Amino acid sequence: MSAQKPFERDRDPAGRARNARPRDGLGRPLPHGAEGVERQPEGVERTPGETLDEAQRLLDAGKPFHAHEVFEDAWKSSAGPERALWKGLAQLAVGLTHAERGNARGAVSLLRRAADAVAPFRQNPPYGIDVDGLAGWAERLAEDLETGPHGVAQPPRLRG
Structure with missing residues (x-):
């Protein structure tokens, strides 16, 4: 009886496991070998303005999962009170x-x-973030989702 070779996991330069499976526009894994959407690079340092611009571009393109990754980069690289803001924006994108x-x-x-x-x-x-508008958008979408059938939500505007 021959020993099976273990599945070789894709790993980053630090040795952490990555998931090499292709993904659709909403971040769902597709079968190996399927045509997927290009993944959002992780760990990119951006200015707050660049973060908001890139996230808005992704939200407008129907890629809220990818926008979440952009906000997550900002959240993980920030300190102090703004860390909670970026985390909240990441939660908004993953909620969508x-x-x-x-x-x-x-x-x-x-x-x-x-x-x-x-x-x-x-x-x-x-950074010109429309906090009132975003909080209201998130609450309205949550209410809509609780009360019945829903369609695809329009992406929020990050800046006023």
Whole structure:
């Protein structure tokens, strides 16, 4: 009896496992060998303005999962109170991802968490972020998802 060769996992330069499977526009894994959407590079350092511009471009292109990755980079590389803002924006994008995947329950939870996370920035919104508009958008979408059938949500405007 011959020993089977273990599955070789794709690893980054630091040796951490990566998932090399192709993904669709909402970040769902596709079968190996399928044609997927180009993945968002991770660990990219951007200015806040570049983060917002790139995330808006991805949201407008129907790629909220990818926008989440952009916000996650900002969240993980920031410190202080703004860290909560970027985390809230990442939750907003992944909440929209769940809504578009048809997972209303997960979307509602994340959208409400996102609205709560960005709310403290209403009095002094940084970088031209439309905090009131985003929190309201997230709450309205959460309410819509709770009350019945839903369609694909229009992406939010990050800046006023």
